Amino acid sequence: MIIAKNIHKYYDTLHVLKGVDLHIQKGEIVSIVGASGAGKTTLLQILGTLDNAAKSDETSLTINGENVLKMNDKAMSKFRNLHLGFIFQFHQLLPEFTALENVCIPAFIAGKDKKETETEAKRLLDYLGLAERSHHKPNELSGGEQQRVAVARA
Structure with a gap:
């Protein structure tokens, strides 16, 4: 699922990642x-x-069989939207949108059908115990509720 080879990262002269190799298989928890x-x-x-x-020529990052380091910014954004989900430590919910709308945003960006997207988002929010909170904005939700909305969005 994820194969990283010879990953290096520098911040000016500080060499933070020094040739990291990583292989994560589907279903593996790391x-x-x-x-x-x-x-x-x-x-x-x-x-x-x-x-x-x-x-470098020796560096690669393959996710689901695609070498993402060879993608341009537009292709990378599309790949990220369709294949990756993020749960940030501080939620990163958009404050002007409801919980339901926050969950729907990635699917809307991908051009998915509005009705199907909202149905799936409601199912996820219900599964996470947030059905009654779906029309609340992030500032009206507890920290735990915000985190669960972030999980549903991912």
């Missing part, structure tokens, strides 16, 4: 642990295509 400043978040951002690794 933890990334390390000291503060070790590069855990940087690695996750690169694996999630939110940041770029230093490019």
Whole structure:
């Protein structure tokens, strides 16, 4: 599912990731642990295509059989929308939209049918115990409810 080879990342002269190799199979659960400043978040951002690794001929990042490092920005955005889901530590919900609308946004961006998208979003919110809160905006939800909306959106 994810094969990363020789991943490097620099911030000016600071070499944060020094040739990381990683192979994550479908269904496998992986933890990334390390000291503060070790590069855990940087690695996750690169694996999630939110940041770029230093490019070389020996560097590759293959997700679901696609070498995403060879994609242009538009193709990468489309790939990210269709194949990756993110649950951020601080939710990143859009405050002007309801829980239901926040869950629907990625599907709307992908051009999916509105009725089908809303039906699936309602199903997910119900599954996560948020059916009665679907029309509330993020500032009207508890932190735990916001996190569950983020899970449904992912």
